[in-house]
Structure formats: structure tokens, C-alpha cells
Amino acid sequence: MRIRDAVSIADLRMLASRRTPKFVFQPVEEGTESGRGQRANVDAFARRVLVPRVAEEPVTADLSTTVFGRRYAAPFGISAIGYAGKMWPGADRALAEAAVAADLPFMLSMGTVADIESITRLAPGRVWQQLYAARDTRITDEFIGRARDCGVDVLVHTVDMPVSPAPDYVSRTGIRPPLPLPLARLPGIAWECLTHPAWTMAMARVGRVPRLEGWARYVGQRASARDVLKFVGSQMISGAGWREVERIRRAWPGKLVVKGLLCGADVARAHAVGADAVTVSNHGGNKLDAAIASLDALDAIVGAMAEAERPLLFFDGGIRRGSDAAIAHASGAAFNFVGRAALYGMLAGGSAGALKAISCSRVNSRDRCSISASRRSTRSGLRMSVPPTPPTARSSVGTSARGGYKKALPRRKLSFGAEGQSECSICRRTRG
Numbered sequence: 001m002r003i004r005d006a007v008s009i010a011d012l013r014m015l016a017s018r019r020t021p022k023f024v025f026q027p028v029e030e031g032t033e034s035g036r037g038q039r040a041n042v043d044a045f046a047r048r049v050l051v052p053r054v055a056e057e058p059v060t061a062d063l064s065t066t067v068f069g070r071r072y073a074a075p076f077g078i079s080a081i082g083y084a085g086k087m088w089p090g091a092d093r094a095l096a097e098a099a100v101a102a103d104l105p106f107m108l109s110m111g112t113v114a115d116i117e118s119i120t121r122l123a124p125g126r127v128w129q130q131l132y133a134a135r136d137t138r139i140t141d142e143f144i145g146r147a148r149d150c151g152v153d154v155l156v157h158t159v160d161m162p163v164s165p166a167p168d169y170v171s172r173t174g175i176r177p178p179l180p181l182p183l184a185r186l187p188g189i190a191w192e193c194l195t196h197p198a199w200t201m202a203m204a205r206v207g208r209v210p211r212l213e214g215w216a217r218y219v220g221q222r223a224s225a226r227d228v229l230k231f232v233g234s235q236m237i238s239g240a241g242w243r244e245v246e247r248i249r250r251a252w253p254g255k256l257v258v259k260g261l262l263c264g265a266d267v268a269r270a271h272a273v274g275a276d277a278v279t280v281s282n283h284g285g286n287k288l289d290a291a292i293a294s295l296d297a298l299d300a301i302v303g304a305m306a307e308a309e310r311p312l313l314f315f316d317g318g319i320r321r322g323s324d325a326a327i328a329h330a331s332g333a334a335f336n337f338v339g340r341a342a343l344y345g346m347l348a349g350g351s352a353g354a355l356k357a358i359s360c361s362r363v364n365s366r367d368r369c370s371i372s373a374s375r376r377s378t379r380s381g382l383r384m385s386v387p388p389t390p391p392t393a394r395s396s397v398g399t400s401a402r403g404g405y406k407k408a409l410p411r412r413k414l415s416f417g418a419e420g421q422s423e424c425s426i427c428r429r430t431r432g
Contacts, residue, residue: 003349003356009320009341012357016347020199021192023175024087028343030167037285038340041318044293048327063362067105067312067335068154068255068276070125074362076325077105078354079316079337080130080156085113086177086225087347088199089206094346096123098354102362107156107337110143111232115213120150128154130259133240133248139218140244144251153254157245160260160283177209242269249274257314262297264304270311277312277334284317284339294318295328302332322361 006012017025031038065075078099084091092114099106100123107128108119120127129147134140147155166176174182181189193200211225212232219231237244249256258270259279270278280298282291292300294317302313315333319325325336338361345357 003353006348006356006360008360009344009357012341012344012348012353012360015349015353016344019196019349020087020347021189021196023169023173023177023189023192024199025347026169027167028087028340028347030169031284031286031289032165032167033289034168035285036289037282037287037291038318039285040291040293041282041285041295042320043318044295045318045320045324045327048295048331050323050326050330065335070105070153072105073103074358075329076319076336076338076361077128078107078342078358079339080107080109080158081339081343082109082111083113083212084109084343084346085210087343088350089202089210090350091343091346092119093122094351095342095354096127097351098342098346098358099123099126101351101355102358104358105154110158110214111212112214113210113212116143116146116150116152120152124151127152128156128257130156130158131248132158133237133244134235135237136235137247139235140248141251143214144248148253154257155248155252155254156257156259156279157248158259158283159240159245160262160281160287165287165289242273245270245275246273259314259316262292262294264301264310267301267305267310267313271309275311277314278310279314279316279337280333281316281337295331298328298331298333319361325361 001011001015003012003015006015029035029038063074065072078095081091081095084095088094092108092112096106096108096114096119104126105128106119106123106126107130108114108116109130110132112119116127116129127150129143129152131140131143131147134143144155170176173185175185175189209225211223211228215228215232216223219228223231245258255276256274257277257279258275260281260283261267261270261278262280262282267278267280280294280301282288282294282297285291294315298313298315301310312334313332314335314337315328315331316337316339319328319336319338320341325338328336338357341361342354342357345353345355347353349356
């Protein structure tokens, strides 16, 4: 199969797995430990369904969405993907190019191989800067200043990474470039490189292990990728906390998104400190394998909080099809972000592969919208909904393997147009 033959994210995932060595692809798949967290994100969508209704008149689906005063071609953007440039040289640029071609926002990770100056030149007006709080607040402030000077309007402060646990594959093999490679693994690594010549040649053309250029200036321009990575590790704060969020809010003049919240109390706190939006996300299942699925958390937050009590809600976690994006919208998300889906496309075929991933998701979203939508005389236009999950399929928290404590998550009852039940719009929604 070639890129042009792919019709789904699953196809692109298969192509990516064939094109990249196992020591690159497997950690992407697992996220952290066994990979339970990222699988839970995907599985959460399988427990929801959309209920189509017949429209009063012919409907043309319009997926364009306005967020923070900027109109984008679809109701989703490309999420921050840390270390993407270590997985494939030029990955950050390829993703940014795809965002420009598709007219979507591109969230640039603070842990990126490409620096913000080069990416904003490539994708002006579309870059959202993702930010971690550094131990040295002067570094945090300089990242904020660099984003402002580059014309970035949206800062995404990620608060859910107090530690960075490794996937089981990495723990088992010890393969974690650019850190020293275990001697016993060298024959297997050599074989993977030989059997994936496109990746090997791309790395060879770079001439060295890609380093995090956004951080290199704080270590020294002659610093190796290993030196920079060690410095970044020393700067990551274990639980920066709300005081740092408040300080960043005071320092940043533009729109502030707090990313990585899964609890209604935290969403309320973010609203109180002045966040313009929050992203409901478990970091793609990459930080805590037992974390609640992002979609289940979105349900709980929306069900427990009135709209006036919370900021704008974005969503990130497990979207693999356009129908998943539609479900997230119907569940209360104003805008979505995709990470692994775009990364699969990029690994499969660079910017063309990333654009293919976007195209697959957008076509699928348009079709689901047309099937499930109805014309209304309200400003929100087309509407879609998600029915309650059957009790047997509901997620739970605190479930013991021995049948101990079990608490079902609260569920929102979302149906389409039925009397006494709520509705959520997907298309022609203006937010910001």
C-alpha cells in the first residue's frame, strides 16, 4: 500500500510501522508502560454512537470553525508532538507544512527539534506554542517572550507532566536515543536500520542525532543532543502547580490554554485564574497508564459543570476518525486536537502523509456531519448528539481486580432534538 491508497488512519499507522524501525515506532504505540492509557482513549469512542436524524431540507456540511477569532477549515488541529524530529528528521516542519496546506492550527511542542522562530516563519498565524514550566523561571519567561516576538497568539501551558515514565518496550530494551545504547542491543538495532533504509538514509543525511534546538541555546550551541536532553530533564518541574499557572497568566498577554486537565475542580480553578480555554487530555495516555480516558473525563466535566462555570473546552486524546471528532464535539468540546493520527501520517510519508491523515479525518467528519445533521433555526446551525452509553459498557474508576471498590462515572444524556434532552452543535460553531 502507498500513501495515496490509504483511506484511514489505520492504513497510515500500518505504513508508518513498516517505514520506521521498531525502536522508533513501538514507544509511540505504547505511550507509557504497557500502553493501556492510549488504548483506553481509543476504546472510549467505541462506547459512543451517533443518532442520525432526517433534515428538514438539504444540508451542506460546513466544517470550518472559528476559535479565538481565527477561522480554520476544520474543527480540529495538530497537537503538540514532543521529540517528533527525533523519530524522523524534519518531522516538525512536515507537520507545520501540512497544517498550512490544510488551514489548521499547529501546536508546537516545547520539546521540539525545530525552534519556534523557524516554524513560525514556515506557518505564520497558525502556530500555537506549547509550554512546560522550567525549574528556572527565566527560561520559562524567555520561551514566552520568544513566542510573543514570533507573533504567536495562543500559549498552551501543559500541566500534566510531573514525571515522564517510559514505555515497557524502552524499560525492557534500554533503547532510548540519544542516551547510550546497550551493547547487547546493537545487533538488533543494526538489523532494524538495515531493514528500514528510508529512515536510516534520512538520519544519515542529518549527520548527527537531532537535538532539541529550542533548548540548545541554554546549553551551548556546541552541545550534543544528549547534553541538551539531560539539561531539559533537569529543568522539568515535578508538579509546578497553580502558582506557576497564575504567574504565566500574568506574563502572557495573549490567549492562554491550560492543557492536561481531567477533573472538574481543576477546570474551575483554571477558569478562576484567567485561562481562556482548557484542553481535556490525559497526554495521549503517555504519562499515567491508569488515567481516565480523555473522553470519559470530558463527559464527567461537562455533566458536572454549567457552561458559565467553565472556560472554553478543547479535547485531545484518542481521535482516529472524523466520527471520533464528531463525538467529542457532541460531548461538549469546542475544538479538537489530533496527535498520533497526524504522527502516523508523517512517519508514513512526511508532510504528504500528515496531510493525508488530515484529509482522512476531514472527509470522515464531513460525511458523518451530513448523515447525522439537521437544519435548525438557531445560530449554532447543524447539530449532532451522543446517546448515553449502555450501563454494561460504562467506564469505571477505582475498579479492583478482585471485585472491590467500583464507582461508575457520571454520564451526560445527550440526544438529538428529543423533548427534555440536551443538544450540542458541531458545525458552524463560533467560539472565542
